[in-house]
Every structure is written in structure tokens, then in C-alpha cells.
Amino acid sequence: MHLAYPAVLSALLFCTGLYGVLARRNAILVLMSVELMLNAVNLDLVAFDVWLSKAAVETLHSGQALTLFTIAIAAAEIGIGLAIVLAVYRNRGTSDIDRLRDSAEGPDDDPGPGDAAPAAQDTEKAEATT
Secondary structure (H helix, E strand, O other): OOOHHHHHHHHHHHHHHHHHHHHOOEHHHHHHHHHHHHHHHHHHHHHHHHHHHHHOOOOOOHHHHHHHHHHHHHHHHHHHHHHHHHHHHHHHOOOEHHHHHHHHOOOOOOOOOOOOHHHHHHHHHHHHHO
């Protein structure tokens, strides 16, 4: 088998994943696109490992070992990423990336940590308890 077939397939998978990351608005679909990009890299690592092992006698198979590390990192990334998406969805009620970004960069309706409004709330609570 030629090296061009898995390399072209890997490039197509990577481009599809890159399009998904850039064009999607849902955070879960963005995570799926990142996984598609990582799998494209895994395909390249294994294909080049097989191609290089035919050219030289190598019993280490370092491309396949790196693929296992990449799979472990991808599993951790999905676990942490889904936990973050679920936490944001519970707090904000949406997983739309544009709405989350707009709400973070919106007008200052909420007082920040340096504003005087939290101190006023504390005095109101103290007056209500007395």
C-alpha cells in the first residue's frame, strides 16, 4: 500500500475537523471536531510508522506508541471538555459558543469585584438581620 492513500485520507479528516472547529457554534460539536483532528493525526502516525518500518528494520514502532499517548490525551480532553460544557450549560442555559462569548463581553450590568455594590448588599443583609 502506498503512503499517499492514508496521508490523503488523514488530510481530508483533518480539514473536516478544522472546518468543524471554525464553523460550528455548539461546544459539543467543536469537541467532536477536535477529536476528528486528533484521529487524523493518529492515522498519519501509524501510516508513517508502517512506511518507515518497511524502509528500515525497526522493532520499536514509535509511531504506534505515540498514537497510544494521543488516544489517552484525547480521552482526557473529552472528559474534561464535557465536564466544562455541562457546567457552563447548567450555569448559562446554553452551549452556544457565540452566546457565551457575547455574554462575557457584554455591557457591565453586573458589578465586578472592585465595585461598591457588593458592600452595599452586605450592609442591606446586616440591616435585615437586625
